[in-house]
Amino acid sequence: MDEFWVFGYGSLMWNPGFVHEERQSAIAHGFRRSLCVRSFVHRGTEEAPGLVLGLDRGGSCHGVAFRVAEGSWPETLAYLRARELVTMVYLERRLALRLADGRQVSATGYVVDRSHRQYAGAITVEEAVEVVAGAKGQSGDNRAYVTNTAEHLRSMGIRDHWLEHVVKGLELRQI
Template identity: 40%
Template sequence: MLDKTLHEWGGHEDLWIFGYGSLIWRPDFDFAERRPAKVHGWHRALKMWSRINRGTPERPGLVFGMLSGGSCQGMVFRIPRQHGAEVLSKLWAREMALAVYDPRWLTCHTPHGPVQALAFTLSRKSPSHTGTLTEEEYRHIFEKSTGIYGTTFEYAHRTFEELQRHNIRDRGLEKLLRLLRR
């Protein structure tokens, strides 16, 4: 899939990456520019099982995926063309270690006009999609699941704080964090 994505990009222009979760606060790559962006037709959802980063195979945690429907505010990162392939390869090792996401080129609307950016989306048909979780299931996961990068709660809360820092409101995430603080 990496070869296909590199081919689709082509390498003739700068590479744009859309971040909607941890990429906003921990991109782990150098970029020339960062802009707020909005994608239509997709939304951020804490509905992807994490069996390494935020959980284990025995006690999976959760991470964000982009599911179809609605809209999503995040950030786009511009990587100069000459560094695009290298950055994409490193990003692929991080985001696609288990090949769970469906990488897609999406139109991202920014204050300076639209850009085509690579986003990591999640199919509802994926075995990593949680489906509907109850409040009690979310509570249990937030209290018990820990992976190599920490807990699901830390991840969700850090994302929430960074979204706030960039004046991005995610009502679904706000509601979930409020629920879990009760």
């Protein structure tokens, strides 16, 4: 491996937590961003799970690719594994990306494990609103996570219409 790239599709895009030499917009084909992971730790509990993003198969996903200096590969990988593999709901994979400048690269990314008990699968906007509205975990309120995620995506020029409908449903629920 000549270069080490990391693909972010959620909070990793604006809060990578590791040193990188290059940051580029990127697209991963064959995967989509989805609110498909039941959170038992960060945004919910076993008794009242929240929902967080996963990279699920199908479609394409606009995100961010980070190139990490060779000397930082081991510590970056250790950090990512500690961050992303808390409950093993994600699988570490090599993903083919197309960068904004046209380059094709291979990146480390974390894809949802559809056989894991935390996989929520395809849920409706209404179901997502119901779950998110009442969930809270070690990292805070699930509603704040979803709203913050949608705002960050929008600020980066990425539209996630399904997630925006969930946010709208949460707003209406507060009225």
